[in-house]
Amino acid sequence: xxxxxxxxxxxxxxxxxxxxxxxxxxxxxxxxxxxxxxxxxxxxxxxxxxxxxxxxxxxxxxxxxxxxxxxxxxxxxxxxxxxxxxxxxxxxxxxxxxxxxxxxxxxxxxxxxxxxxxxxxxxxxxxxxxxxxxxxxxxxxxxxxxxxxxxxxxxxxxxxxxxxxxxxxxxxxxxxxxxxxxxxxxxxxxxxxxxxxxxxxxxxxxxxxxxxxxxxxxxxxxxxxxxxxxxxxxxxxxxxxxxxxxxxxxxxxxxxxxxxxxxxxxxxxxxxxxxxxxxxxxxxxxxxxxxxxxxxxxxxxxxxxxxxxxxxxxxxxxxxxxxxxxxxxxxxxxxxxxxxxxxxxxxxxxxxxxxxxxxxxxxxxxxxxxxxxxxxxxxxxxxxxxxxxxxxx
Amino acid sequence: xxxxxxxxxxxxxxxxxxxxxxxxxxxxxxxxxxxxxxxxxxxxxxxxxxxxxxxxxxxxxxxxxxxxxxxxxxxxxxxxxxxxxxxxxxxxxxxxxxxxxxxxxxxxxxxxxxxxxxxxxxxxxxxxxxxxxxxxxxxxxxxxxxxxxxxxxxxxxxxxxxxxxxxxxxxxxxxxxxxxxxxxxxxxxxxxxxxxxxxxxxxxxxxxxxxxxxxxxxxxxxxxxxxxxxxxxxxxxxxxxxxxxxxxxxxxxxxxxxxxxxxxxxxxxxxxxxxxxxxxxxxxxxxxxxxxxxxxxxxxxxxxxxxxxxxxxxxxxxxxxxxxxxxxxxxxxxxxxxxxxxxxxxxxxxxxxxxxxxxxxxxxxxxxxxxxxxxxxxxxxxxxxxxxxxxxx
Numbered sequence: 001x002x003x004x005x006x007x008x009x010x011x012x013x014x015x016x017x018x019x020x021x022x023x024x025x026x027x028x029x030x031x032x033x034x035x036x037x038x039x040x041x042x043x044x045x046x047x048x049x050x051x052x053x054x055x056x057x058x059x060x061x062x063x064x065x066x067x068x069x070x071x072x073x074x075x076x077x078x079x080x081x082x083x084x085x086x087x088x089x090x091x092x093x094x095x096x097x098x099x100x101x102x103x104x105x106x107x108x109x110x111x112x113x114x115x116x117x118x119x120x121x122x123x124x125x126x127x128x129x130x131x132x133x134x135x136x137x138x139x140x141x142x143x144x145x146x147x148x149x150x151x152x153x154x155x156x157x158x159x160x161x162x163x164x165x166x167x168x169x170x171x172x173x174x175x176x177x178x179x180x181x182x183x184x185x186x187x188x189x190x191x192x193x194x195x196x197x198x199x200x201x202x203x204x205x206x207x208x209x210x211x212x213x214x215x216x217x218x219x220x221x222x223x224x225x226x227x228x229x230x231x232x233x234x235x236x237x238x239x240x241x242x243x244x245x246x247x248x249x250x251x252x253x254x255x256x257x258x259x260x261x262x263x264x265x266x267x268x269x270x271x272x273x274x275x276x277x278x279x280x281x282x283x284x285x286x287x288x289x290x291x292x293x294x295x296x297x298x299x300x301x302x303x304x305x306x307x308x309x310x311x312x313x314x315x316x317x318x319x320x321x322x323x324x325x326x327x328x329x330x331x332x333x334x335x336x337x338x339x340x341x342x343x344x345x346x347x348x349x350x351x352x353x354x355x356x357x358x359x360x361x362x363x364x365x366x367x368x369x370x371x372x373x374x375x376x377x378x379x380x381x382x383x384x385x386x387x388x389x390x391x392x393x
Numbered sequence: 394x395x396x397x398x399x400x401x402x403x404x405x406x407x408x409x410x411x412x413x414x415x416x417x418x419x420x421x422x423x424x425x426x427x428x429x430x431x432x433x434x435x436x437x438x439x440x441x442x443x444x445x446x447x448x449x450x451x452x453x454x455x456x457x458x459x460x461x462x463x464x465x466x467x468x469x470x471x472x473x474x475x476x477x478x479x480x481x482x483x484x485x486x487x488x489x490x491x492x493x494x495x496x497x498x499x500x501x502x503x504x505x506x507x508x509x510x511x512x513x514x515x516x517x518x519x520x521x522x523x524x525x526x527x528x529x530x531x532x533x534x535x536x537x538x539x540x541x542x543x544x545x546x547x548x549x550x551x552x553x554x555x556x557x558x559x560x561x562x563x564x565x566x567x568x569x570x571x572x573x574x575x576x577x578x579x580x581x582x583x584x585x586x587x588x589x590x591x592x593x594x595x596x597x598x599x600x601x602x603x604x605x606x607x608x609x610x611x612x613x614x615x616x617x618x619x620x621x622x623x624x625x626x627x628x629x630x631x632x633x634x635x636x637x638x639x640x641x642x643x644x645x646x647x648x649x650x651x652x653x654x655x656x657x658x659x660x661x662x663x664x665x666x667x668x669x670x671x672x673x674x675x676x677x678x679x680x681x682x683x684x685x686x687x688x689x690x691x692x693x694x695x696x697x698x699x700x701x702x703x704x705x706x707x708x709x710x711x712x713x714x715x716x717x718x719x720x721x722x723x724x725x726x727x728x729x730x731x732x733x734x735x736x737x738x739x740x741x742x743x744x745x746x747x748x749x750x751x752x753x754x755x756x757x758x759x760x761x762x763x764x765x766x767x768x769x770x771x772x773x774x775x776x777x778x779x780x781x782x783x784x785x786x
Binding site: 001002003004005006007009010012015045046047048050051052054058061062065066067070071072073074109112113117119121122134136137141167168169195199200201228229241243244245246256257258259261266269272273274275277278279281282 | 396446447466639651665671674
């Protein structure tokens with residue numbers, strides 16, 4: 001063929017991170033068959049779905065097998081039962097949104113990737129280091145990207161660059177993946193004020209909101225003025241163990257307009273044209289998460305993981321290793337000891353403690369010299385990893 | 394805000410079709426509360442998921458509730474168990490494809506909409522009338538579209554326009570939605586030869602393939618040379634009643650290249666960046682469809698609907714109404730009697746027989762004067778509708 005392809009794809013960097021990790025682990029294992037390797041690298045959950053979710057999905061499966069209760073095409077934006085449930089849930093954070101502002105989807109990654117469909121050409125501001133989808137989806141659509149440097153000096157929480165006065169699209173992730181850093185109300189108010197002043201849009205990724213402890217914002221909509229300049233994307237993946245079950249939501253406020261055009265209507269049209277809704281069975285599972293019992297069960301999942309985070313954090317403190325995260329986030333972002341590079345520390349940990357983590361460099365150049373550990377492992381392995389770190393560091 | 398939006402969205406026509414139908418039905422019902430309305434309009438299935446699918450999903454739900462069998466993130470392209478199963482299924486059509494050429498997704502609509510992400514600016518050829526997603530997703534990305542006129546003269550099966558000699562993107566749907574027309578091997582060979590000659594890409598929508606009776610191609614890959622110029626998109630929605638359960642697949646052959654770039658790798662990158670896979674539970678349900686028992690059960694669903702199609706077809710033949718489809722497709726596409734317009738015939742049927750169909754005009758200007766009836770209703774209602782048509786026409 002000689003059709004024209006989207007040439008922006010050829011500007012993407014090959015993503016070697018997880019394949020390179022897998023390769024190094026494989027090579028090490030082959031030479032050290034007697035050694036037990038503990039993985040604290042990937043951002044995937046390990047605890048099963050909770051009982052109310054399982055019960056609810058069994059019921060929904062039965063409904064789908066019966067002519068009288070069978071459901072065909074779901075509304076593209078989600079059934080009202082789940083849109084309204086999500087809206088109600090936000091009340092616990094003091095946020096008032098309508099069900100029709102909630103778009104239910106198969107994943108935060110999908111929505112973060114697809115949101116570019118409704119946007120034109122704008123300068124894009126993306127933290128570095130950060131979750132790679134923000135950058136890659138904007139490279140794919142040929143956008144110009146400027147990085148917001150997240151550094152040890154700003155506690156990995158970059159603030160507005162007042163020298164940029166044009167309208168931009170700003171990606172923020174709090175609690176942050178990979179750094180675990182969390183913005184305060186005051187900091188997010190500065191971001192929202194900056195967005196309003198410059199006419200910019202903030203795309204706020206709050207996938208780790210339920211890991212927050214203490215008085216920190218769970219939603220950008222806790223901030224005055226945010227409905228005029230923000231879209232929020234959240235998910236059940238980490239909150240309720242839905243990484244392999246797939247349910248997320250995007251909030252596009254009715255008040256969100258650019259030059260008189262409502263973004264809610266544009267996203268609705270995008271989803272109605274290119275998406276056919278989340279499986280009914282999954283929507284019923286998701287609904288159950290937000291029941292009283294479901295929320296208790298999800299909280300227990302988060303607490304289990306956060307106890308792992310506490311155990312890892314303790315040994316790092318004990319050894320004087322600088323880190324952020326681990327309090328209101330399942331991720332611990334540490335400075336590699338002895339000024340080792342990200343991959344050097346990766347090899348050091350693998351060879352000397354048989355622990356696999358994620359080199360910070362994989363999340364952007366700003367991550368070089370840092371390293372991500374996750375608390376999503378099981379308790380037994382985490383405890384063993386902690387003991388190994390205690391001996392090694 | 395004053396960010397730049399994707400202004401192509403403002404060129405989209407508002408889709409009033411199904412809301413206008415709903416409004417007219419509502420108005421009629423309000424005035425005629427004693428009349429029973431029979432809906433033969435929407436393209437949604439009514440029979441429940443089959444027993445093997447239900448059993449398989451219950452098992453998968455249980456696995457997700459147990460720590461030892463729990464599954465987190467699925468591979469973005471689908472588990473090998475389903476990719477390989479789909480590839481094996483194609484052998485029944487004499488087509489040899491590899492599992493890695495199969496990308497499993499949440500819907501044909503998603504893939505048909507998202508495929509534009511990997512394509513550059515090309516002239517787009519789209520049949521008229523046709524399923525609206527082809528047109529809308531290309532308008533959204535600012536492409537120039539030329540219609541392939543499907544008319545009564547070509548039996549609603551447009552063939553290549555030899556005056557177009559440049560490389561284009563060609564959308565074909567066979568069996569066709571809404572016309573039910575099906576291309577022969579000979580006709581598709583002409584299309585494939587034309588695509589190869591002009592360096593074009595064919596995007597082949599085969600969502601209704603299992604409705605085919607007799608010696609007609611189920612897959613574009615039955616045609617010699619197709620792997621060099623075709624992508625095929627198919628789904629379990631109509632084949633196994635998955636409209637509310639969501640599982641589809643797209644085949645991007647390894648041999649498919651444009652100017653040295655492999656489209657399989659580009660689609661892989663698109664999906665890995667903007668999609669996180671189909672729920673494990675749903676993938677297990679989908680796998681069950683392709684088991685020996687599952688295929689028998691799916692066949693019974695299709696046969697049930699096709700008996701409805703036969704009943705509707707018979708009364709149309711009896712009354713001398715011109716139509717196509719209804720033999721290898723669940724859709725019957727009829728010429729409105731007495732040269733009525735699509736909406737005039739809609740009102741006529743609603744007012745005089747309380748039957749709701751879909752005005753052909755809703756699928757493009759070429760559909761004006763035509764009307765779509767579907768066989769997805771239940772038997773009892775379909776029989777009653779047939780009797781009403783027998784009296785009315």
